[in-house]
Amino acid sequence: xxxxxxxxxxxxxxxxxxxxxxxxxxxxxxxxxxxxxxxxxxxxxxxxxxxxxxxxxxxxxxxxxxxxxxxxxxxxxxxxxxxxxxxxxxxxxxxxxxxxxxxxxxxxxxxxxxxxxxxxxxxxxxxxxxxxxxx
Amino acid sequence: xxxxxxxxxxxxxxxxxxxxxxxxxxxxxxxxxxxxxxxxxxxxxxxxxxxxxxxxxxxxxxxxxxxxxxxxxxxxxxxxxxxxxxxxxxxxx
Numbered sequence: 001x002x003x004x005x006x007x008x009x010x011x012x013x014x015x016x017x018x019x020x021x022x023x024x025x026x027x028x029x030x031x032x033x034x035x036x037x038x039x040x041x042x043x044x045x046x047x048x049x050x051x052x053x054x055x056x057x058x059x060x061x062x063x064x065x066x067x068x069x070x071x072x073x074x075x076x077x078x079x080x081x082x083x084x085x086x087x088x089x090x091x092x093x094x095x096x097x098x099x100x101x102x103x104x105x106x107x108x109x110x111x112x113x114x115x116x117x118x119x120x121x122x123x124x125x126x127x128x129x130x131x132x133x134x135x
Numbered sequence: 136x137x138x139x140x141x142x143x144x145x146x147x148x149x150x151x152x153x154x155x156x157x158x159x160x161x162x163x164x165x166x167x168x169x170x171x172x173x174x175x176x177x178x179x180x181x182x183x184x185x186x187x188x189x190x191x192x193x194x195x196x197x198x199x200x201x202x203x204x205x206x207x208x209x210x211x212x213x214x215x216x217x218x219x220x221x222x223x224x225x226x227x228x
Binding site for chain 1: 194195197198200201204205207208211212215222223224225226
């Protein structure tokens with residue numbers, strides 16, 4: 001019963017976290033709360049199944065995930081320096097895609113992606129480290 | 136008229152939270168406290184919905200979903216702790 005409910009609810013929570021991540025520019029939301037909701041969905045999987053199974057299904061190294069997130073967030077700042085602008089200058093542009101239509105692209109989104117990855121990595125790494133402690 | 140009924144329902148919901156809180160404090164077993172805390176979370180969702188109507192805004196719509204998800208996960212974790220003494224199984228067999 002718990003496993004059946006979890007497999008359905010985890011996808012709903014993951015979809016909600018992606019919505020929160022992309023809604024952060026104009027509505028409440030953003031990388032932090034989106035990352036926390038993704039961590040909550042993965043945590044639900046870890047609670048319902050055992051740690052070993054989920055490690056096999058989701059072979060993420062959360063330490064690497066923190067490093068990649070920090071690199072993405074710092075890289076968006078350094079990328080604007082390469083163009084001769086100050087550190088972390090943000091640009092935005094309206095781009096028309098074939099199917100999606102007019103999309104407002106900003107460089108704040110990759111920065112938010114870095115925040116998202118760091119939050120997911122830190123939350124799950126700390127919880128799993130405590131869970132695997134043999135004290 | 137709408138404001139009056141919204142205020143009345145807010146008062147009733149806060150009384151309901153108070154009753155659940157008494158159950159959390161007195162509850163003889165741990166399961167009573169867990170169920171009462173879950174009910175407090177669900178009632179809090181209703182309170183936020185009514186506050187959203189009072190303030191005429193949609194800004195708290197995400198808060199409702201976040202509280203629902205967190206209450207669900209917290210209750211499941213506590214239930215598993217009461218049942219087995221451990222929240223994360225190392226290996227299933």
